[in-house]
Amino acid sequence: MTARIGVVTFPGSLDDRDAARAVHLAGAAAIPLWHADADLYGVDGVILPGGFSYGDYLRAGAIARFSAVMDSIVRAAGDGLPVLGICNGFQVLCEAHLLPGALTRNQHLHFRNRDQGLRIENNTTAWTVGFQPRQEVVIPVKNGEGCYMADERTLDELEAEGRVVARYIRGNPNGSLHDIAAISNAAGNVVGIMPHPEHAVEVLTGPSIDGLGIFTSVLAHLGARV
Template sequence: MSMRIGVVTFPGSLDDRDAQRAVRLAGAEPVALWHADADLHGVDAVILPGGFSYGDYLRCGAIARFSAVMDSVIKAAGDGLPVLGICNGFQILCEAHLLPGALTRNEHLHFRNRDQWLRVESTSTAWTAGFQAGQEILIPVKNGEGCYVADRRTLDELEGSGRIVARYVRGNPNGSQRDIAAVRNEAGNVVGIMPHPEHAVEALTGPSVDGLGFFTSVLAHLGAHA
């Protein structure tokens, strides 16, 4: 029986269908989840996709954090459910305090859309176990509020505990502190990433197929813990 991975749609989500396609290409069954429905429908993992939830009013992800589905996601994440937040999903995870820090306006104040090299720093997560530490991957980045910030104590703690999942290399597209592109929680089941792995899953359309590793990693993780 194939694994079932839920993809949440908020008002303003743009990349939910792309995330569903990536799940399907990885070999799992995508399950559409609605922001106003607290029922996770028994999925094995959850993806919070990119976009502009609730129009990015107040702050990016600030309203989505209070949606009915997020109450269930927060509880399930605490019980070990793998959760991946991509771009706006990363912002929502920070607003929900499932991840530390915040995503703020790009340092140069411009929207940035380009193919971006990342270095995978941590493979001890449900979403990156299939990579090698130090591996460089190419996936798109597209954001206006992608600058990761945190106080020095938090940054030092993330560094010291190996919770920085990926860093920007060959250029920092948004001014994120310490070139941070992705972070994880202590348990490693929750990951937030600003670039878009779901846009690098097919040779025809992506700059690479490097992004597919995030989705195949979580399937291997779920299989190992079944």
């Protein structure tokens, strides 16, 4: 049976269609999920896409966290549903306390848009099982509030528990502590990533196809789980 991956659209989402296309290219069915609808329609995983949900008013992701769909996602994530937050989606996951820490203004106070080197530090999460340990990839970043911040205790826990999923290499685009580009929850089913893997899935448009591994990984995870 074809896996069904839900892609949430919030007011202000920009990359929901890109995420849906990446899901399709990976070999799954992309199921549109509307922010005001609490029903997840039995999907096998969920993606919170990039963009500017609710215009990033108050704080990036802070209003989207209270959407009806997020209540359902929080509950389902607790039961093991794979959830991926990309850029603004990462911010929403932190605001919803599915992931620790916060994404703040880039230290240099400029929007950063470039192809970015990453190193996969944890290839055991639901979204990274298809990568090799410490594999280096190139995936675009495009953010103004991508600086990952957390207190020292949280950072120590993330490092000790192997929950830093990816790190920036060959330059840190936003000043994130410990060069953190992606983290996971303790169970490994929830991952937040600041770069945009959905923009690195086709040779024609991406700097690489390295991002496709994020989407094929969750299908491998779902297959292994079944």
